[in-house]
Amino acid sequence: MxxxxxxxxxxxxxxxxxxxxxxxxxxxxxxxxxxxxxxxxxxxxxxxxxxxxxxxxxxxxxxxxxxxxxxxxxxxxxxxxxxxxxxxxxxxxxxxxxxxxxxxxxxxxxxxxxxxxxxxxxxxxxxxxxxxxxxxxxxxxxxxxxxxxxxxxxxxxxxxxxxxxxxxxxxxxxxxxxxxxxxxxxxxxxxxxxxxxxxxxxxGGAAVARAGADATLIAYGPSLPTAMAAAAAAAEEGRSLEVVDVRTIVPFDDATVTESVRRTGRALVISEESGYASVASEIAARVQERCFHSLAGPVLRVTGFDIPYPAPKLEHHYLPSVDRILDAVDDLQWED
Structure with a gap:
C-alpha cells in the first residue's frame, strides 16, 4: 500500500x-x-x-x-x-x-x-x-x-x-x-x-468485498482485514457472512450497504474507534432506518472501547478481533 x-x-x-x-x-x-x-x-x-x-x-x-x-x-x-x-x-x-x-x-x-x-x-x-x-x-x-x-x-x-x-x-x-x-x-x-x-x-463508493447470505459485516480501513478474517472463520462453522467495505465514510454509500443488509437480514458494524457517538453509530442508525422491515435482529457494533487509546502492549485488547466479531455475530438473534 x-x-x-x-x-x-x-x-x-x-x-x-x-x-x-x-x-x-x-x-x-x-x-x-x-x-x-x-x-x-x-x-x-x-x-x-x-x-x-x-x-x-x-x-x-x-x-x-x-x-x-x-x-x-x-x-x-x-x-x-x-x-x-x-x-x-x-x-x-x-x-x-x-x-x-x-x-x-x-x-x-x-x-x-x-x-x-x-x-x-x-x-x-x-x-x-x-x-x-x-x-x-x-x-x-x-x-x-x-x-x-x-x-x-x-x-x-x-x-x-x-x-x-x-x-x-x-x-x-x-x-x-x-x-x-x-x-x-x-x-x-x-x-x-x-x-x-x-x-x-x-x-459514495462502498463495495462488497466478500459475498455472503446470512449476515452483513460493514467495515472500513483498518477493520476490513479483520472482518474478512472473521467471515472466513465463520464459513468454517457453516455461516455465510457478507463483508461490505465502506471506503468513503463521507459521502456514504447507503445504496450498496442497505442492499446487502436487506438481502441478508442481519448487520454488524466494525470499526476501531470508540463506540459512543462514532461513525459506527451513524452507520448502524442509517441501516436501522432504511432496513427496519428486513432485519431479523438488532444492528450491532464491534468497536474500540470508550477509553483513551491504550498503551502499546494493551492495544490488542482494545482493537476489534475475530473472536469479538464472531461473538457479536452469535448475538444477531438466529433463533426464530
Missing amino acids: AKALNAALADAMTAEAGVVVFGEDVGTLGGVFRITDGLTDRFGTGRCFDTPLAESGIAGMSVGMAINGMRPVIEMQFDAFAYPAFEQVASHIAKMRNRTRGALPLPIVIRIPYAGGIGGVEHHCDSSEAYYAHTPGLKVVTPATVTDAYLLLRAAIDSDDPVVFLEPKKLYFAKDRVDLDALREQYESGHGAGTSARAALES
Whole structure:
C-alpha cells in the first residue's frame, strides 16, 4: 500500500503542476512511513518540502495555496498530531466553499496516517474519523486495499472539495499483486476502475468485498482485514457472512450497504474507534432506518472501547478481533 500511495502522489504531481506535497519530514526523509519517498528528488523542493512542526500552520498555508489555484496535499504525520490543525480544518477548510457560495472551492487533501495495530505510543495511534465525518464540507476517505489506496488518492487529489484521507498505518505494508501501469491508464483515461474511484468521491463508493447470505459485516480501513478474517472463520462453522467495505465514510454509500443488509437480514458494524457517538453509530442508525422491515435482529457494533487509546502492549485488547466479531455475530438473534 505504501508504494501505491507513493505512486499516486507522483502520478498526480506529474499530471498537474499545481499539486504540491508538504508536511513534517515529507521531503528529505520521505515521510515517517516513506510514503513521499523520492518525491523531492524527482519534483524539487518547490513541490515536495518539509515544514516546521506546526500543524495549524500546515493547514492554514494550504488554504491560501488552494485559494490561489494550487492543489495542496498535506501530511499530518500521525492521527493525534492533527488536532492542533482542527480549528483551521473545521472553521476554514470545511466551510470556505459554502461561505463563498461556491466561488472558492478548496481542493486540499489532508493525508493522515491513522488508527492502531502498530504498537504506537501515546499520540501516535488514534481513530479520529468521527471528528471529520461530523464536520460538513469535508469528504472522508479510507482505503483498505492496495488498489483503492492508489485510485482513491488520485480521485481525492482531483476533487475540488477538501478530502480527509485516512491511511491505515497497519496496512501500509500490506501486499497485493497489482498492475500499477494498468491502474494508472484506467484512472487517467476515465475507464473502469478510474471511473468508479471518481464516482466514489462524488456519491459514495462502498463495495462488497466478500459475498455472503446470512449476515452483513460493514467495515472500513483498518477493520476490513479483520472482518474478512472473521467471515472466513465463520464459513468454517457453516455461516455465510457478507463483508461490505465502506471506503468513503463521507459521502456514504447507503445504496450498496442497505442492499446487502436487506438481502441478508442481519448487520454488524466494525470499526476501531470508540463506540459512543462514532461513525459506527451513524452507520448502524442509517441501516436501522432504511432496513427496519428486513432485519431479523438488532444492528450491532464491534468497536474500540470508550477509553483513551491504550498503551502499546494493551492495544490488542482494545482493537476489534475475530473472536469479538464472531461473538457479536452469535448475538444477531438466529433463533426464530
